[in-house]
Amino acid sequence: MDLFNKPIDWKEELLPILEKYRDKIHPLEYRNIYQLLIMTILSAQDSDDNINKIALAFFNKFPDLLSLAQSDTKEINIFILDIKYHKNKALWIFNIAKKIKNESHITLILKELTSLKVVGRKSANVIISEAKVTLGGIMVDLHVLSVAPRIGIIKPTKDGSKAEKDLMAVLPREIWNDIGMCISFLGREICRPHPKCYEYPIKYCCQYAMKQ
Incomplete structure (x- = not known):
């Protein structure tokens, strides 16, 4: 399956990630x-x-x-x-x-x-x-740079700005606030350098998981 040429409802496909991580506390233990x-x-x-x-x-x-x-x-x-x-x-x-x-x-x-x-x-x-304010972009860290291409949302890049623009082009605005950190948590816990695909919440649409 060529995910880059087939239209995908990413809001629906990424729902398991959003449900799993949306309410997870940020790893920085801040108070304000x-x-x-x-x-x-x-x-x-x-x-x-x-x-x-x-x-x-x-x-x-x-x-x-x-x-x-x-x-x-x-x-x-x-x-x-x-x-x-x-x-x-x-x-x-x-x-x-x-x-x-x-x-x-x-x-x-x-x-x-x-x-x-x-x-x-x-x-x-x-x-x-x-701060629960509507974002004008998507948070992209090293985990997102690694995981988003593995899933098939964007093509691989080492450029955080390009990755953010590519994600913004294909993901609906209503999930921008949450999806960056949700993908980051996925990268921290499951989609690591040696990913635990057996725990993957969206392996049915993940390019990497489908090849395993």
């Missing part, structure tokens, strides 16, 4: 949008688990953006030493705190969020989706 903003920046090229380990001490010291803005990069760095590229990230979050100053000023508009340095579309889409 301020924490999520900071944690998504810190998690770049690092693991969610590692960010969660430093979160309690970090946010006890810096409970809001104002406390971050009134600090300095040396003090911030002390609390994130175990994170990759901690010196750069200390500067990034300090500069954002100085610019925004108050969490009530954190925008939930995609274009405005991505205008902040170091906040890419992936992070912005996560923040907006978790």
Whole structure:
């Protein structure tokens, strides 16, 4: 079956994934949008688990953006030493705190969020989706880049922006808010480098699973 040439009702086909993962808690253990903003920046090229380990001490010291803005990069760095590229990230979050100053000023508009340095579309889409605001795009992380082509939704690419555009072209807008993280969870739990196809919730339409 050539899934790229045959029209597919992806909302219907992906329903098992949406039902399985739509209500799953985000792996970053945040308590508010301020924490999520900071944690998504810190998690770049690092693991969610590692960010969660430093979160309690970090946010006890810096409970809001104002406390971050009134600090300095040396003090911030002390609390994130175990994170990759901690010196750069200390500067990034300090500069954002100085610019925004108050969490009530954190925008939930995609274009405005991505205008902040170091906040890419992936992070912005996560923040907006978790805030339950309608997305203007689809969250694409490394798991989505791997899994979406395996399923057959898009063709393989290493370019996150291209993958997002391709997904937006074929997936109905009403599932944009959920589908990125749902596919990401699928990649974390089942569709791994050596996928557990016997657990696959949509193996009847997955190109990879059909070949096994």
